[in-house]
Amino acid sequence: MDLNYTPEEDAFRAEVKAFLAEKLTPDLANKVAQGRELTKQDHDHWHATLNARGWLAGNWPAEYGGAAWDAVQRHIFEEECAMANAPRIVPFGLAMLGPVLQKFGNDAQKKHWLPRILNGDDWWCQGYSEPGAGSDLASLKTRAVRDGDHYIVNGQKTWTTLGQHANMIFCLVRTNPDVKAQEGISFLLIDMNTAGVEVRPIVLLDGSAEVNEVWLTNVRVPVENLVGDENKGWTYAKYLLTHERTNIAGVGFSTAGLEAVKRIARTEMAGGRPLIENPFFAARLAQVEIDLMAMAATNLRVISQAASGQAPGVESSMLKVKGTLIRQEINDLARRAAGPYALPFASEAMEETNDAIGPDYAATVTTRYLNNRKLSIYGGSNEVQRQIIAKTALGAMR
Amino acid sequence: MNFELTEERQMLQDTLRRFLRTCYTTEFRNGVIASDQGYSPKIWTDLAELGVIGALFNEDQGGFGGTGFDIATVFEELGRAGVVEPFLETGLLAGRLLNQQDMIDQIIAGQLQLAFAHAEPNSRYDLNDVSTLATMLANKIVLNGRKAVVANAEAADYLIISARESGDDISFFLVPRDTKGMKLQGYPMTDGGRAAEVILDDVTIDVTSRIGIPGQALNQIETTIAAATVALCAEALGLMETAIQLTIDYLGTRKQFGKPIGSFQALQHRMADMLIELEQVRSIVILAAGHLETAPNIRDRYVSAAKNLIGRVGRLVAEESIQMHGGIAMTEEYELAHIAKRIIMIDHKLGDTDYHLERFIALSA
Numbered sequence: 177m178d179l180n181y182t183p184e185e186d187a188f189r190a191e192v193k194a195f196l197a198e199k200l201t202p203d204l205a206n207k208v209a210q211g212r213e214l215t216k217q218d219h220d221h222w223h224a225t226l227n228a229r230g231w232l233a234g235n236w237p238a239e240y241g242g243a244a245w246d247a248v249q250r251h252i253f254e255e256e257c258a259m260a261n262a263p264r265i266v267p268f269g270l271a272m273l274g275p276v277l278q279k280f281g282n283d284a285q286k287k288h289w290l291p292r293i294l295n296g297d298d299w300w301c302q303g304y305s306e307p308g309a310g311s312d313l314a315s316l317k318t319r320a321v322r323d324g325d326h327y328i329v330n331g332q333k334t335w336t337t338l339g340q341h342a343n344m345i346f347c348l349v350r351t352n353p354d355v356k357a358q359e360g361i362s363f364l365l366i367d368m369n370t371a372g373v374e375v376r377p378i379v380l381l382d383g384s385a386e387v388n389e390v391w392l393t394n395v396r397v398p399v400e401n402l403v404g405d406e407n408k409g410w411t412y413a414k415y416l417l418t419h420e421r422t423n424i425a426g427v428g429f430s431t432a433g434l435e436a437v438k439r440i441a442r443t444e445m446a447g448g449r450p451l452i453e454n455p456f457f458a459a460r461l462a463q464v465e466i467d468l469m470a471m472a473a474t475n476l477r478v479i480s481q482a483a484s485g486q487a488p489g490v491e492s493s494m495l496k497v498k499g500t501l502i503r504q505e506i507n508d509l510a511r512r513a514a515g516p517y518a519l520p521f522a523s524e525a526m527e528e529t530n531d532a533i534g535p536d537y538a539a540t541v542t543t544r545y546l547n548n549r550k551l552s553i554y555g556g557s558n559e560v561q562r563q564i565i566a567k568t569a570l571g572a573m574r
Numbered sequence: 575m576n577f578e579l580t581e582e583r584q585m586l587q588d589t590l591r592r593f594l595r596t597c598y599t600t601e602f603r604n605g606v607i608a609s610d611q612g613y614s615p616k617i618w619t620d621l622a623e624l625g626v627i628g629a630l631f632n633e634d635q636g637g638f639g640g641t642g643f644d645i646a647t648v649f650e651e652l653g654r655a656g657v658v659e660p661f662l663e664t665g666l667l668a669g670r671l672l673n674q675q676d677m678i679d680q681i682i683a684g685q686l687q688l689a690f691a692h693a694e695p696n697s698r699y700d701l702n703d704v705s706t707l708a709t710m711l712a713n714k715i716v717l718n719g720r721k722a723v724v725a726n727a728e729a730a731d732y733l734i735i736s737a738r739e740s741g742d743d744i745s746f747f748l749v750p751r752d753t754k755g756m757k758l759q760g761y762p763m764t765d766g767g768r769a770a771e772v773i774l775d776d777v778t779i780d781v782t783s784r785i786g787i788p789g790q791a792l793n794q795i796e797t798t799i800a801a802a803t804v805a806l807c808a809e810a811l812g813l814m815e816t817a818i819q820l821t822i823d824y825l826g827t828r829k830q831f832g833k834p835i836g837s838f839q840a841l842q843h844r845m846a847d848m849l850i851e852l853e854q855v856r857s858i859v860i861l862a863a864g865h866l867e868t869a870p871n872i873r874d875r876y877v878s879a880a881k882n883l884i885g886r887v888g889r890l891v892a893e894e895s896i897q898m899h900g901g902i903a904m905t906e907e908y909e910l911a912h913i914a915k916r917i918i919m920i921d922h923k924l925g926d927t928d929y930h931l932e933r934f935i936a937l938s939a
């Protein structure tokens with residue numbers, strides 16, 4: 177047992193810190209800290225900044241322009257970025273599609289699409305879920321029929337995060353309806369500027385418009401946009417999901433979130449003293465902090481296993497469940513801490529007026545609390561994760 | 575013992591439930607929330623005609639109710655339908671503080687809007703934390719200070735404003751909204767309706783604007799807040815009933831893996847837990863309503879017990895209902911979104927879970 181990072185890892189952390197101190201503007205960091213919606217420009221700018229340093233694709237091998245970090249380095253980078261309130265790297269191209277193309281794409285696809293992801297030429301979104309296919313993803317119905325050197329695609333995708341910014345969508349489509357659900361699915365890359373693609377925004381309960389419906393009507397997709405083999409899409413989709421689940425624990429987000437709650441509780445007065453000294457609030461805070469402390473160590477145990485080449489199994493499901501519960505608890509503490517000033521609805525429009533309502537820190541606590549209910553729903557719901565954990569321990573009981 | 579509603583209250587409940595079920599649809603409410611006014615004057619007068627406001631006043635005041643059980647009956651139904659109109663502000667809070675019978679008549683008839691401007695930017699949930707000053711100046715009263723998150727302020731014909739007079743005690747004053755020196759900075763609320771920051775800059779009013787005996791407001795405020803807290807708890811009960819009903823319906827219709835998601839035991843047990851807690855909430859609301867007319871220390875112990883339990887169960891029901899729905903519950907246009915927000919936001923009104931736990935402990939000592 178050695179609970180310390182190696183000197184090389186410490187040096188790497190110092191390097192990341194210095195980079196963030198130099199390149200992350202306070203404006204952008206504030207926006208992230210306050211949980212305000214980032215514009216496409218904000219994201220593009222941050223991606224370009226990281227790309228210039230060679231750090232945009234920490235998980236990619238060097239041959240594709242990645243930083244080729246090991247699991248510990250990736251963790252250090254993600255943690256420092258979260259604590260500095262850097263924008264999250266938009267995962268669809270970098271964390272999801274990239275690894276799939278590298279493993280299953282042909283040479284032409286790799287050569288064409290991978291550099292475009294790094295350079296920001298394409299903005300990708302994820303077209304998996306459908307109205308009828310959520311947890312039961314394999315039941316998806318969007319149909320792709322071969323017509324010469326094209327597929328003709330018809331169907332509807334939904335919950336497409338940031339699809340409004342995207343020009344490309346990777347989709348799971350049904351190419352064979354006559355076999356077992358998982359065996360008739362293919363993985364297609366679709367240009368969203370093709371005729372027949374329509375994106376409709378979905379307004380979420382916090383007033384944000386980060387997700388969309390994507391309607392596909394007789395969309396013609398060239399066959400060279402098929403990744404891997406026809407009807408093997410489910411394998412690639414599952415491979416992608418294991419990548420989606422890296423950094424699933426969100427330790428950095430929780431650490432930054434907890435600090436933010438403490439700042440609120442030091443300022444907010446309750447019964448004549450700072451809220452942080454109120455024993456009821458302090459107890460809530462301490463309990464989450466203890467949970468986070470333990471979970472961060474679990475996360476490191478899993479990471480160091482991964483760094484030594486073992487693929488994480490059921491542990492990533494555990495980290496998903498615990499990590500999201502902790503983040504949601506921290507969001508809950510933040511809204512509690514803000515007191516009555518959690519009531520005003522801080523719409524984007526109001527941010528442009530300079531009339532602040534109540535303290536700055538209160539402006540987005542409620543929208544963030546509401547928005548992050550999604551954490552336990554997407555990326556494989558917490559119920560589905562629990563099912564995986566139980567099945568691993570109990571076997572398939574009938 | 576008898577836990578049945580009286581015949582009159584049962585009738586009121588039935589009428590309200592039927593009326594709101596047909597009129598107050600999700601689409602209608604979302605329209606109201608998105609409107610500049612933030613409430614529907616039409617619904618306001620319709621509900622006033624059905625007796626919603628009259629039920630909050632006793633017969634001496636021209637109403638036909640006014641007790642804890644009347645309040646609970648009305649607000650449970652308002653909650654069930656997720657109503658955003660300011661019945662708490664005009665009908666209960668301000669209505670109970672006023673002593674002008676002509677104004678009470680107008681309130682009951684649905685012709686007057688009011689707001690209670692008491693809390694301040696730093697007072698959090700502390701009723702006694704008032705720094706707004708009322709100074710006597712040549713037979714006039716001059717108000718200076720700032721009031722925070724004043725619900726219904728923009729729509730109100732009058733605001734009831736609390737302030738400290740010389741001698742440091744709290745009085746309150748009836749001030750027309752368009753009085754010079756009073757600035758309203760309005761905004762929408764997360765759970766519908768509107769509120770405002772009220773800035774008082776040498777607001778000069780007549781001495782006759784004072785309501786009640788100088789410096790004696792705090793007691794009356796506490797009594798009024800107790801009634802309003804019972805109203806919030808009953809509203810939360812109605813909201814939770816809707817959240818759970820929506821979830822039951824959805825578990826029966828949404829299919830994944832070839833069967834209704836309600837067939838998964840993992841969800842069934844959580845539904846069962848919600849139903850158990852809902853009965854706890856129903857009981858604590860009855861207890862709080864039934865003790866509203868008792869001595870303040872007894873009354874407030876029940877009121878705090880109720881608000882604490884509501885805070886805890888409310889969070890459970892809001893979060894679990896969303897979770898068991900999956901993504902659909904995250905969308906603005908789905909009924910549950912508003913219901914869940916309103917449940918959670920009740921924890922930010924008139925004292926949160928921890929505030930009432932602390933007060934319950936103090937009152938139990």
Ligand SMILES: Cc1cc2nc3c(=O)[nH]c(=O)nc-3n(C[C@H](O)[C@H](O)[C@H](O)COP(=O)(O)OP(=O)(O)OC[C@H]3O[C@@H](n4cnc5c(N)ncnc54)[C@H](O)[C@@H]3O)c2cc1C
Binds near residue numbers: 335387902
């Ligand atoms: C904000 C947001 C962003 C998203 N972004 C994207 C995106 O970019 N691209 C994309 O493709 N998808 C995206 N999703 C979709 C997301 O992956 C789905 O919401 C998720 O898979 C759950 O599906 P569902 O919402 O249809 O819920 P359902 O699958 O209908 O589940 C409803 C409830 O039943 C439970 N349940 C389901 N099956 C079982 C079972 N066997 N046992 C016990 N409980 C069960 C679920 O856990 C849930 O509580 C997003 C979702 C949200 C909310």
